[in-house]
Amino acid sequence: MSKTSLEQTQRRVRTAARALARGGLVHAYGHCSARLDRDSFVVCAARPMGTIAIGEDGTVVPVNGALPEGVLGEVRIHQQIYARRPQVGAVCRIMPPQTGLLALLRRTPRPRHGFGAYFAPGPALWDDPRLLRDDAAAARLAETLGGGNALVMRANGAVVVGASLIEAVALSWFLEEAARVEVGLMQMGQDGDHTLLSADETTARQVVAGRVYERMWEYLTDGDPEAESV
Template sequence: MSRLPIPGREEQSQVRVAARALARAGLVHAYGHCSLRLDEEHFLVCAAQPMGLIQPGEPGIVVPVKGELPDGVLGEVRIHQQIYRRRPDVHAVIRSMPAQVMTLSCARLTPQPRHGMGSYFQQPIPLWDDPQLLRSDDQASALANQLGQGNALVMRGNGAIVVGASLIEALTLTWYLEDAARIELQLHSAGLAALGPVLDAQACARRAVTRGRIYERMWEYLTAGDPEASAPAN
């Protein structure tokens, strides 16, 4: 059995800061979790408690990409395992509970790319059409397969999964997903959904830029005031 890596102070801090940012933004409540890849075989997941209550200095738990979940790790963290196994490009996973995303999902709807922030997601955003908790490897494996090479998946009545090349990217995309859901829901509420244009793949590719510290500025916005926050590198 290989020795578990010891996460650095910066890695532990970044996971805590992201967790509290998700809570402050209303993207999680009592439930949700986030993780950061450490190497090919391990990742660091936040402490198993409401994310807004995670205290400065409170360590996350190292989890193997393959194998049993360690004691004290939430059952749905096996979703992270299955995604990391399939996606070497993924270095962060966020399991969130955004309110607008949740409302749409109960009607089996996912946001469409109608504005700039919606352009960052593959279309259609897949819907995991089962409101039950994922507590088995088979379920988590099927969900990871449905996510495929995308960066977001909506779970009917049960929140969302967002992945990124960094926690900065994953946190930003989680906020973008909820904003896209807000637009989608408001258009449906006003009876305007059929009239509102949807960006095509070419328009999305042009709009979904990352230059100009796009993700970094959102990270700074969402983590402002956190006792452990520091500006990300360019």
């Protein structure tokens, strides 16, 4: 790993952290990371993500092994996901409000519009409100996520993964928008199967061409001094 590669990853991690805060997807709590290589990743500084300063580096964490001093205990979730899924390049641990509201009912968004289609048939549910502060629990969560791109935690936010931070951040916003639609339909009493996309419609809306993820990244990072063109 080159010094340039590490510096670029650090910059993108802190840009992503501020983007998630700007999008209302985290508050005092939450964290994000990006893979450096097979054996390590960078996690953002352990403080409110919107307050991470320009040039403030995160911590390099091993995929296997003890967490470095000062790293949040739930970063074990990142370790367990990276260890199981070599294609995952980024993890976002977020606190989206509408998604969290649904989770209290043990529900996750279903594919009812374009953004919801990306999680079809729906994000996994982790039905345990406790913080994940040990390796065994983090491993079970990673197993529950399986090959999906999002997992909703009852009374405890959500985890979203992607091949890159650009994808993971965009999918984080998509998840909360899908939850907003789900909650709105529930309020109208229209959350039955009649408002679901069909299988063909769902597949047709799972589009990534046309810079779908990149445009959301640009929207959420607009005005950030460290945001680069993608």
